[in-house]
Amino acid sequence: MRDAMLTASVVGSGPNGLTAAILLARAGFKTTIYEAEPQFGGGLRSAELTLPGYTHDVCSAVHPLAACSPVFATVPLAEHGLKWIHSPVPMAHPISADRCAVLHHSLARTMEGLGKDAASYRWAVEPLVSKWDVLVKDLLAPLHFPADPVLFARFGLLAILSARQAVNLCFNTPEAKALFAGASAHSILPLEEQSSAAIGWVLMAAAHAVGWPIPRGGSQSIANALASYFQSIGGTLVTGARISNLRDLPPDGPILCDVGPRQLLQISGDSFPTSFAKKLEAYRYGPGAFKLDWALSAPIPWKATACRQAGTVHIGGTLRRSCRRPASPMGGRLC
Secondary structure, eight states, X not given: OOGGGOEEEEEOOXXXXXXXXHHHHHTTOEEEEEOSSSSOOGGGOEEOOSSTTOOEXXXXXXXXXXXXXXXXXXXXXXXXXXXXEOOSEEEEEEEETTEEEEEOXXXXXXXXXXXXXXXXXXXXXXXXXXXXXXXXXXXXXXXXOOSSHHXXXXXXXXXXXXXXXXXXXXXXXXXXXXXXXXXXXXXXXXXXXXXXXXXXXXXXXXXXXXXOOEETTOTHHHHXXXXXXXXXXXXXXXXXXXXXXXXXXXXXXXXXXXXXXXXXXXXXXXXXXXXXXXXXXXXXXXXXXXXXXXXXXXXXOOSSHHHHHEEEEEOOOSHHHHHTSOSSOOEEOOO
């Protein structure tokens, strides 16, 4: 039986597909990744989208959770070309022309800019930062009993709130409220919706624990390093190989799909029970994000110094202005 399971197939070469393929190859499976597009990487792709010589990230750009990923920590990505770049300031959030809230690497420096909210910020964030290595493993793992139940419960009580509830509970100053709203907007949920605060707490704590780094050369560099390591341990990566039916893949081993629900339904044939196929068909996608790429001839002339030092600038304004907007990220990586 073991000999019959030595072949594994992965459809899609996004970060999840690449990582799954690495784990399968490490476990002794002869693993092949099938990627429909000419370039592998999925959401970790970079390309010249504006002018020659200007590399832009097609999707994601800043990767705090990749920098602290427990599974990535087991892969020698640096040996395969990945280098992280940290800006002097992880994130700045302008409130007016010359006034902005600043998320520093240092917890103490961030607190200095929050005035009377410093103590509240420390109360909420410092416990998450001090045990970040424990917390992040629990957060990014499948459902299980947490290693530190008290810490996880503490995080859960904060994370279950909406972003608006969280700022009303914890903060009073426009700076603290805007800073947290900007981080929470990465949930791509209305800031009044329950649990929209979760990603805000995670990203704020991550800034102090590991930073908000970008990969040198763009997000494609992460995919390149994963693919390079995968191939170095015997894996096969095939691009331009669109799978139209799962039955076309080798039948003698596991098949993992790093695709969307509709794409999975299209290639499944009659592989799934009718009830599950109906769930895939009925899947409702969340709101997308609008992305604009610029080729700049000079740095953006922000009036606030911190904005000129930040790898990420959120341009959502105050919490009140941010909550008027539909569910979408309020800014982006503006360097």
